[in-house]
Structure formats: structure tokens, C-alpha cells
Amino acid sequence: MNVIKTDSLVKFYGKSRGIDGINLQVEEGDFFGFIGPNGAGKSTTVRTLLGLISPTSGSAEILGKDIIKNKTEILSEIGYMPSEAAFYPDMRVREVIKLSAALRKRDCAATAKHLCERLQLDTEKKIKELSLGNRKKVSIVCALQHTPRLCILDEPTSGLDPLMQREFYAILKELNESGTTVFLSSHILSEVQRYCKHAAVIRDGKILVCDSIENIGHTEAKRVSLRGITSPPALEGIKDLKQNGDTISFLYSGSPSMLLSELSKLTITDINITEPDLEEIFMHFYSKEERK
Amino acid sequence: MTVIKHELKAGKNSLIIWTAIIAFMLALCIFIYPQMGSQMSEISGMFANMGSFSAAFGMDKINFGEFSGFFAVECGNVLGLGGAFFAALLGISALSKEEKEHTAEFLLTHPISRTSVVFNKLCAAVLQLILLNLAVAGITALSVLIIGEKPDVYKLFLMFLSYFIMQLETCAVCFGASAFISANSAGIGLGAAALFYFLNIVANLTEKAEFLKYLTPFGYTDGADIIANGKIELKYLAFGLIFTVMGIAAAFYKYNKKDIA
Structure with a gap:
């Protein structure tokens, strides 16, 4: 089953190009890398899939459901980690994590606690006191605490130190092995090469290649x-x-x-x-x- | 419900500060009345005969020497301006702050529809206005009891009711605008509230500008009119309700279509 399937997805911001005819298929259980330089259209694709922006034309399905008609239903199955981890600055970490779970109408306290321990995240601190790396950790917990069917991660490791990056990928790998599909948007090729099974390369809003990592790396x-x-x-x-x-x-x-x-x-x-x-x-x- | 609780918590400090300031100013006005009251009866005529200035603040329509008249002008301005500023800030920031602080991405990638976000944020804003007005009315009643005045309660109730509706309208109009903007919006909100206030002053100055009362929520909130006539001017109120509905409808329409940057 395709967890993500886009059909000629196009997004223009006025006259400027965001993405231009994206056709993408991600299988259930895959660890999928989405590679491209800044401005290639990675975030536009991700944000369109999540319903933050509406496509100019084309369509997309997530878990077999239309991204526009069934947006709320789809979002309940997704864990999303944005490239910029922004939260309410006056809230404490535990409050943000609890708010995220409450917005999902779920009690994820046990998983959240486990994730915070693994990531060494101090939940009593206020968001405004956190470094970028620690905000990223909050973002990871919010994205993963409900054990989603699909994780969409946009530049997830920027700001994380190498030890935390390793822990983060260990968590992702465990989730992936238990059935969660991971969609990783990144410009760090080594991450994609190390962890992903398949990948797509995007440039100027178009997919240049979409294949297994072995095949993409073969001619390398x-x-x-x-x-x-x-x-x-x-x-x-x-x-x-x-x-x-x-x-x-x-x-x-x-x-x-x-x-x-x-x-x-x-x-x-x-x-x-x-x-x-x-x-x-x-x-x-x-x-x-x-x-x- | 989660969003309402979150909004109330986030706005708690602002609500407490605004409520305290407005209530303190009102109580202060009420407590100085007994000392001013005796002199007021003498200078009331003077206040009522200052031409345009008297008209602008409605002092030509009421007896400044009576508590109700004094309250309508002095306290009316405090509650009117203070309440309008608070309502405007509440409305204008409700949706735009999420984009300004990049938290919209966090909120809207949870399984909650945009319609629901708008509805919950609107409910939270209205609840905050209700809490502010209840607290301010309570402290006003207490202050009036302390100084031993026995004003016409019905007229005072009408005044408070009209101010509450005015705050709802200001908040709703700004709430509608909030869906269109994603930058720092406080200036727009405060500007709108000040504009509404001055439109009413201009409308009071000359009959030619009286039509402005249809445009500003202060048109049906003129404390002097309410105390003098014992009713809220329904023709102005009707327009106010139309603007309120338009503001709310604009927020739902725009926010549902908007690309979140």
C-alpha cells in the first residue's frame, strides 16, 4: 500500500514556483529520503501534504485518503517535525508535550516520558530558555509520542549534537521496524544514505530521480x-x-x-x-x- | 476545548492586568465622586455649556452633578477606551500571533480543523471579555456601595451591556482582520479601537457627521445617551451586530483558505 501518493502536485506562490508536477509514491513501512538543496521545493511538498498550504493543481493521498477532504483524519495518523521547531515561548516543555497529546485527544504520557529520558530532555524548562537543539528534542517528542503510522520529518537533525542525532535515528529505526513509515526530508546526504531504503531527489520543484538508495548510489x-x-x-x-x-x-x-x-x-x-x-x-x- | 483552555492560559496575565487597570481606574473615579459631587452641581452647568467640547463627550445631555451622569462620562470613557483596546488586542492577535511566532505550524499539523481552531479561539476571546466585564462590574458595584450612592441600576446595567457588546464588535472586527495578517498586529488593533472612539467624538460634534455613529461601536455605547434616554440606540446597535457577524464570517472564510507560511 502507498502511504504517500502524489499526482502531478503543483504549487505556485503567485508567479514564483514552489513545486511543479511532483509525482511521488512512498510504500508503507518504507524509510524514505527526500533530498534537495535549499529552495528545491522540499518544504513546499511537505507543507502541501500536511494541508498547511493548498496545491495550485494536482492531488495527493496519504494512507489512501485525500489530503484536502480528509485532512483532520490524516493528521491524526501523522507525526510531523518541522524544520523550525517553534513553540509557545512561555510554556514549559511538559506543557507543550501535554498540549500536543491533548490536541490528538490521546494520553501519551508513558511514551512521552520514555522519549524525554532517551533524549535527555528537561521537561521543566520553559521553551524560551531552550537552545535550538533542545527545541528540536521537544519537536521529536511531539511528533513521535503518539506512535504515528507516518512520520514526516523536515530537516530533523539540524541543531542536534552527533550523540543525539544517533539516538534520534535509533528511535526512528525502532519505530520503522515496528511498522511506521518514515518520510525524511533532508539536504544531508549521509543521513539519507545511512538510514533510508528509498529516496527521491528534488530540484527546481521537480523530482529528478526516485529509486532505492542502492540504485541511486550505484553510479556514485x-x-x-x-x-x-x-x-x-x-x-x-x-x-x-x-x-x-x-x-x-x-x-x-x-x-x-x-x-x-x-x-x-x-x-x-x-x-x-x-x-x-x-x-x-x-x-x-x-x-x-x-x-x- | 483544548484550544480554549490553552488560549485562556496564554492570555491569563494580559487579562488580569487589563482587568486590574480598568477596575482600578473605575474605582478611583467612583471614590473621588463624593468629594467632587458637591462642587460638581455648581460646575455642572459650566461643563454642559462648553459648546462642541461638551457635545463631543456627551456632557450636554446629562447632569454632571448626578452620580449617573458623572459615571456615564468619566467611567464611560475609562471602560469604553480600556475595554475597546483590550478587545481589539484580543481579536487582532488571536489568529495572527500563531503565524508571527511560527506556532501555527505546530497547531495546524494536529488533527484539528481550521474551522475548529477559529471557533475555539473566538470562544476563548469572548470568554475573556465576559470575565473582564464581570470583574469590572463587580468591583464597580462594590465601589458604588462603599460610597453609598444609589444610582439607577437598570441604566448602569444598560451601560455595561452596551460596552460589552461594543467590545464584542471591536474584537470580532479585529478577529476578522487577524485572519488576513501574519505580522505584528498590535498597532493595527489599537489603531482600530482609537479610530472607533474618535469617529464617535466627531459624530457628536456635528449633525453632518452623525452617520459615523453607524460605523463605530461607540455609536451605541455613548454613556451619556444611555443615561439620558434609558435605552441603547437600536439603529446603531443593529449595524454593530452586522459588523460583528461580518468580522467573524471573514475570519472563518479567510483562515480556512489561507496558506500558512
Whole structure:
């Protein structure tokens, strides 16, 4: 069953483009990544799905129900974590968590307590006293305390320290294993690669690719930086060559053993082989798009 | 119910402060009356004969030397302006504050319809107005008992009732505007309340501007008129009720269609 299904979803803000014909399908039980740079249309898609903004045209279904006609019904099954965690500044953390549960007409005290403990969240503090990271934790508890069928998370880890990010993803993974579908909008590729099963890449309001992480990552090149040489190794599959003094950097998409064998012939003083950053992945997709 | 409780809690301090200030000012006016009263009968004629100035504040229609007359003008202005400002702030911030503080995203991604949000916020605003008026009327009654005056209770009740309806209208009109704005809105609310007040003053000054009484809720809230005539002017009240309904309808209509930024 498709938990999220959009059909040519379009949103224009006056004349400016938000999203332009989004077709997306997310299966029940999936851990789905939604990747794109700032301004690509990620938040617009999420906000349209949640009914915060109305689509200009097209339609979408969540859990088999129309997002406009059955909005309230759908929202009772969703846990949403916005990119900006804003709450009523004069309220205490426990009051906000309780308010969120009350708005759902649910008693989630036990789960909320458990989540707060895992996230080391002080529930007696006032919202206005919290750092961004701690506000994010409140947001996590509000989004997850009712054990939703679908979690929609918009840039969830910004502001969280690495330990908390790990704990957060551990919680998400447990939820996902018990049947919750996770829809993760992010521009941090490593998160998506590590945790998601499927992903879609959005750019300029359009979906560029939607596939399993393995398939998306399959053609992925590596960024190789070499110090101590002034000309690149004689290899096939080198792209985006950059030279800065005695440092040469390039994207390599050929065989790793060929690379190592070629490098062993060179006198290099330092070497760095990394996953290409998000921009490079996008460039990869753009060049594919342009070829089409 | 959750939203009403939340709103009442969020507005508690503001309600207490406004109620205390208005009640304190009214009590102060009432307590100085016995000292002023004896002199008032002498200067009442003077107050009533200051031409346009007297007309603007309705002092030409009533006997300033009597407690009811004094109360209608002095206390009427305190309760009128204070109540209108509070009602305007309540109405104008009800919906817009959620967007200004980015809490609309939190609220509206819970399983609650926008119609329900608007309805609950409106109920919370009306409840706060009721609480303010009950407290202020209670303290007024107590103060009047303490100074030993025996005013026409029915006329005073009519005055309080008209002020309450005026606050409802001001709140409803601002509530409607609140659905359209997402920025800091206090200035718009206070401006609207002040505008309503001055429209009535202008309407009192000249017959040519009397039509303005149809536009401002202060038209049917003129304490001097109510004390002098013993009734609320229904033709002005009818327009007030129409504006009230329009404000509320606009809020429901706009907020249901609005994109939350």
C-alpha cells in the first residue's frame, strides 16, 4: 500500500514556483529520503501534504485518503517535525508535550516520558530558555509520542549534537521496524544514505530521480584529492578535475583497484578519498538530466 | 476545548492586568465622586455649556452633578477606551500571533480543523471579555456601595451591556482582520479601537457627521445617551451586530483558505 501518493502536485506562490508536477509514491513501512538543496521545493511538498498550504493543481493521498477532504483524519495518523521547531515561548516543555497529546485527544504520557529520558530532555524548562537543539528534542517528542503510522520529518537533525542525532535515528529505526513509515526530508546526504531504503531527489520543484538508495548510489563517484603531484593520474572515469598548487582533486567513477594501482606509481604526500558531497551528487544528476 | 483552555492560559496575565487597570481606574473615579459631587452641581452647568467640547463627550445631555451622569462620562470613557483596546488586542492577535511566532505550524499539523481552531479561539476571546466585564462590574458595584450612592441600576446595567457588546464588535472586527495578517498586529488593533472612539467624538460634534455613529461601536455605547434616554440606540446597535457577524464570517472564510507560511 502507498502511504504517500502524489499526482502531478503543483504549487505556485503567485508567479514564483514552489513545486511543479511532483509525482511521488512512498510504500508503507518504507524509510524514505527526500533530498534537495535549499529552495528545491522540499518544504513546499511537505507543507502541501500536511494541508498547511493548498496545491495550485494536482492531488495527493496519504494512507489512501485525500489530503484536502480528509485532512483532520490524516493528521491524526501523522507525526510531523518541522524544520523550525517553534513553540509557545512561555510554556514549559511538559506543557507543550501535554498540549500536543491533548490536541490528538490521546494520553501519551508513558511514551512521552520514555522519549524525554532517551533524549535527555528537561521537561521543566520553559521553551524560551531552550537552545535550538533542545527545541528540536521537544519537536521529536511531539511528533513521535503518539506512535504515528507516518512520520514526516523536515530537516530533523539540524541543531542536534552527533550523540543525539544517533539516538534520534535509533528511535526512528525502532519505530520503522515496528511498522511506521518514515518520510525524511533532508539536504544531508549521509543521513539519507545511512538510514533510508528509498529516496527521491528534488530540484527546481521537480523530482529528478526516485529509486532505492542502492540504485541511486550505484553510479556514485568518489572525490579523490591527491597532494604532491601536478598532473592527474592516467585513469578513465575522471571528471570535474581541479588543480590548486600541488593538490589535484577529481571525481572518479571507475574501478577502485585501477585507482589504487595507478596511485601506487605516483609519489604523493597525502591522499583523501571521500564520498562526493551533496552538490557533486546533484551535479551528477544534473548532467544525467541534461543528457536526456 | 483544548484550544480554549490553552488560549485562556496564554492570555491569563494580559487579562488580569487589563482587568486590574480598568477596575482600578473605575474605582478611583467612583471614590473621588463624593468629594467632587458637591462642587460638581455648581460646575455642572459650566461643563454642559462648553459648546462642541461638551457635545463631543456627551456632557450636554446629562447632569454632571448626578452620580449617573458623572459615571456615564468619566467611567464611560475609562471602560469604553480600556475595554475597546483590550478587545481589539484580543481579536487582532488571536489568529495572527500563531503565524508571527511560527506556532501555527505546530497547531495546524494536529488533527484539528481550521474551522475548529477559529471557533475555539473566538470562544476563548469572548470568554475573556465576559470575565473582564464581570470583574469590572463587580468591583464597580462594590465601589458604588462603599460610597453609598444609589444610582439607577437598570441604566448602569444598560451601560455595561452596551460596552460589552461594543467590545464584542471591536474584537470580532479585529478577529476578522487577524485572519488576513501574519505580522505584528498590535498597532493595527489599537489603531482600530482609537479610530472607533474618535469617529464617535466627531459624530457628536456635528449633525453632518452623525452617520459615523453607524460605523463605530461607540455609536451605541455613548454613556451619556444611555443615561439620558434609558435605552441603547437600536439603529446603531443593529449595524454593530452586522459588523460583528461580518468580522467573524471573514475570519472563518479567510483562515480556512489561507496558506500558512
